[in-house]
Amino acid sequence: MLKIKNLHASIDDKEILKGINLEINPGEVHAIMGPNGSGKSTLSSVIAGKEDFDMTQGEIIFEGEELSELDPDERAHKGIFLSFQYPIEIPGVSVTNFMRAAINAHRKANGQDDMPANEMLKLIKEKSELLEIDRKFLSRSLNEGFSGGEKKRNEIFQMAVLDPKLSILDETDSGLDIDALKVVAKGVNKLRTKDNAVLLITHYQRLLNYIQPDFVHVLVDGKIVKSGGKELALELEEKGYDWLKPEQV
Amino acid sequence: MELKDKLVSSFLAFEEEFGGENDDLHNIRNQAIKDFDRIGFPGKKEEAWKYTSLNSVLKHDYSFFPKKDDSLEYRDIKDYLIDNIDTYDLVFVDGVYSSHLSQTTHDKIDVCLMSSALNKSPYKAVVDKYFNKIAPKTGLNALNTAFTREGAYIHIQKNKMADKPIQIINFSTGKESAMLLQPRNLIVVDENAHVQIIERHQSLTDSPVLTNAVTEIFADKRAIVDYYKIQNDATSASLIDNTFIEQQSESFCSVHTFSLGGKLTRNNLNFYQKGEHIDSTLKGVTLIEGKQHVDHNTLVHHIEPNCESHQDYKGIFDGNSTGVFNGKVVVEKEAQKTNAYQSNNNVLLTDKATINSKPQLEIFADDVKCSHGCTIGQLDEDALFYLRSRGIPKREAQGLMMYAFANNVLESVKIPELKKRINTLIAEKLDVEVGFSL
Numbered sequence: 001m002l003k004i005k006n007l008h009a010s011i012d013d014k015e016i017l018k019g020i021n022l023e024i025n026p027g028e029v030h031a032i033m034g035p036n037g038s039g040k041s042t043l044s045s046v047i048a049g050k051e052d053f054d055m056t057q058g059e060i061i062f063e064g065e066e067l068s069e070l071d072p073d074e075r076a077h078k079g080i081f082l083s084f085q086y087p088i089e090i091p092g093v094s095v096t097n098f099m100r101a102a103i104n105a106h107r108k109a110n111g112q113d114d115m116p117a118n119e120m121l122k123l124i125k126e127k128s129e130l131l132e133i134d135r136k137f138l139s140r141s142l143n144e145g146f147s148g149g150e151k152k153r154n155e156i157f158q159m160a161v162l163d164p165k166l167s168i169l170d171e172t173d174s175g176l177d178i179d180a181l182k183v184v185a186k187g188v189n190k191l192r193t194k195d196n197a198v199l200l201i202t203h204y205q206r207l208l209n210y211i212q213p214d215f216v217h218v219l220v221d222g223k224i225v226k227s228g229g230k231e232l233a234l235e236l237e238e239k240g241y242d243w244l245k246p247e248q249v
Numbered sequence: 250m251e252l253k254d255k256l257v258s259s260f261l262a263f264e265e266e267f268g269g270e271n272d273d274l275h276n277i278r279n280q281a282i283k284d285f286d287r288i289g290f291p292g293k294k295e296e297a298w299k300y301t302s303l304n305s306v307l308k309h310d311y312s313f314f315p316k317k318d319d320s321l322e323y324r325d326i327k328d329y330l331i332d333n334i335d336t337y338d339l340v341f342v343d344g345v346y347s348s349h350l351s352q353t354t355h356d357k358i359d360v361c362l363m364s365s366a367l368n369k370s371p372y373k374a375v376v377d378k379y380f381n382k383i384a385p386k387t388g389l390n391a392l393n394t395a396f397t398r399e400g401a402y403i404h405i406q407k408n409k410m411a412d413k414p415i416q417i418i419n420f421s422t423g424k425e426s427a428m429l430l431q432p433r434n435l436i437v438v439d440e441n442a443h444v445q446i447i448e449r450h451q452s453l454t455d456s457p458v459l460t461n462a463v464t465e466i467f468a469d470k471r472a473i474v475d476y477y478k479i480q481n482d483a484t485s486a487s488l489i490d491n492t493f494i495e496q497q498s499e500s501f502c503s504v505h506t507f508s509l510g511g512k513l514t515r516n517n518l519n520f521y522q523k524g525e526h527i528d529s530t531l532k533g534v535t536l537i538e539g540k541q542h543v544d545h546n547t548l549v550h551h552i553e554p555n556c557e558s559h560q561d562y563k564g565i566f567d568g569n570s571t572g573v574f575n576g577k578v579v580v581e582k583e584a585q586k587t588n589a590y591q592s593n594n595n596v597l598l599t600d601k602a603t604i605n606s607k608p609q610l611e612i613f614a615d616d617v618k619c620s621h622g623c624t625i626g627q628l629d630e631d632a633l634f635y636l637r638s639r640g641i642p643k644r645e646a647q648g649l650m651m652y653a654f655a656n657n658v659l660e661s662v663k664i665p666e667l668k669k670r671i672n673t674l675i676a677e678k679l680d681v682e683v684g685f686s687l
Binding site for chain 2: 098158162
C-alpha cells in the first residue's frame, strides 16, 4: 500500500528526515516510536503533503502512485488520513459543516454527487456513536474549546467518517486520560479491516497496549534505526532510546 | 459646475419647494447651507480623509430632488428585506417615502416619517431637543441638514419596547441618470426603552448613486439600542454614512456594520458617552473585492467614569479592494475606570488589496483599561493544511476559513433571522456552503 524509499526531507534547509525506508501492506498496523525531535511528526506531515517541508530525495509511493506532486487534499482523496497531534481550532465552522465539506469533497474527487442529507445524517450519527460523541458536540465549532480528549476523539471520528485506506495517527495518545484513550483505541480497532492500514506515531508504549502493532520501528535522528515486532515497544519502554543510538553510528 | 456650487445654488429652490412652515427648521437649514458653503466636502488633506478620496464619487452630475415613484412593488424589493419575521418597515424610494411598501405605527411608540415629525406639532418638543443636536458640524452633516427632507423618525417612549424590529430601507431606482440621496434619521429612545433597527441602502440599477446619510440616535438612561447596517449595494452606488449616538447612564448601544458591497463606503460612527456605566459596542465585517473601498472611521468619546466600549472590526480584502480602519478612542480626565477595547483584524487575499489600519487612543485619565490590537495577514497555513488534509480543496478551505474569521462578529447579532441572512450573504460571497445542521 505505502512504500517509502530513501526519503529525505528538510525544512528551511535543515534536514530532518535522512533516508527513511518503510513499507506498509493492507491489514497491517505499524508503529513508529522515537524520542522528541527525531522526525516522527515530520514523517507524518510529509506523507500527508504539508508544504512547509521540502522532499529533497526519495519517493513516497501510495497504491502504486508517486505522491510528491500531489496536494494534501488530493492525497486525502486517494485514501490517506492524518490524525493531528494538535488539531487546529476553527471557530465559526461547526463539526457537521466541516464533515459535510470533507465528505462531499471526497465524493466530488471520485466523480460522485453530493451525499444526500439523510444519508449523511445517518453516517455521522453512526460514527459519532462509535466514538461516544454527544450530538450537541457536532454543532459546536470545530475543536474550539474542546478538551484534549475531545479533540482526539474528534480526529478519530473524522477518520471513521472518511474511511481512509491509510490512517496516520500522530501522537493520538498525548493528552488523553486512560478512559479517553480506551474509547479512541476501541474506535481505531473497530475500523480496522484487511484492506486498510494504520501508522501509529508515538513517543510512549502506552497506546500500543490498546492498539497492537504488527511492526514497530524506531526513529532516531531522521532514520529508522531498528525494526521489530510488538515486543520491541516493551523493550523501548524499559530501556529508553539511548541504547539504540550507538548501533546507528 | 462643481457639485458643491450646484448644491449651494439649488438651496433656495429646495427651501421653496420642500421648506415647510417650521421657522426653526428654516433657520437650522439656512445656517447649515452656510456652513456647508464654508466647509465644503472633505479633502485628502484632512487627517480623517487621508485614505479616502471622494473625487471619484463627486464628479457625477447628480439630481437632488427626485419625483415620487410608486412603481416599485413588494416583489421588487422583498429580497432586500428581512421578510420572514414581523417588522415595522420604513421604505423610501429615491428619497421619497413609499407608503404602500411600509408599515408604520403610532401605537405606544412612534415609527414614522421625518417629514411629519419636522412639521407637525406633536413631535415638536422631541425634534427641538434632539434634531441636529448630536451630529457635529462637518461639511457632510451640514449638507445633509440643509437638504433634510425625509427619513425615519423613531421615538420609543419611556419603559416601552418596540415589539418588533424596525427596518429602514432606502432604494434608488436609477430613474435619474445619477442621484444624490440624503436621508436623515432621528431615533430617540427614552429611559428604559428598547429598540432594534436594521438599515439598508440599495440601488436597483447601475446608475451612479451617492447617499450622504445622517442618523442621530439618543439613548436615555438604561435604554437599549441595537442597530444593524447592511451595506451590500451595487458597485455603482456609494455611501457616506454618518451616525452619531449620544448615550446616557447605564444605556447599552450597539452598531453592527456589514460592508459587503458598493463602490465607496465611508462609515463615520461616533459614540458620545454622557453618563456612567454605559456600554458601547461597535462591530463590523468588511468583505469586498474588485475596486471597492470601505472606510470605517469610528470615535468613542468616554466622558464620564465607569463606562465600557468594545470595538471589533474584521476585514477581508480581495482583488484591488482597499480598506481603512481609523478607530479613535478618547478617554477624558474624568472618565476613570474606563474599559475600552478595540481590535481590527484583516486578511488580504491578494498583493494588490490594501488596508490602512490606524488606532488612535487619547487617554487623559490614569485609572483605565484600554487595549487595541490590529492584525493584517494571510490565512493561517496550519489551519489550511488541516482542512486540506481532510480532502477539502484549497479554494474551498480558504473560503471556510474566511467564513470562520468573519463569522464570530455575528455572534452578538440579536435577531436570529438577521443573523441567518447575514450568514448566508457572507457564505455566498465566499462561495462556501454552511447551511447544514443536525
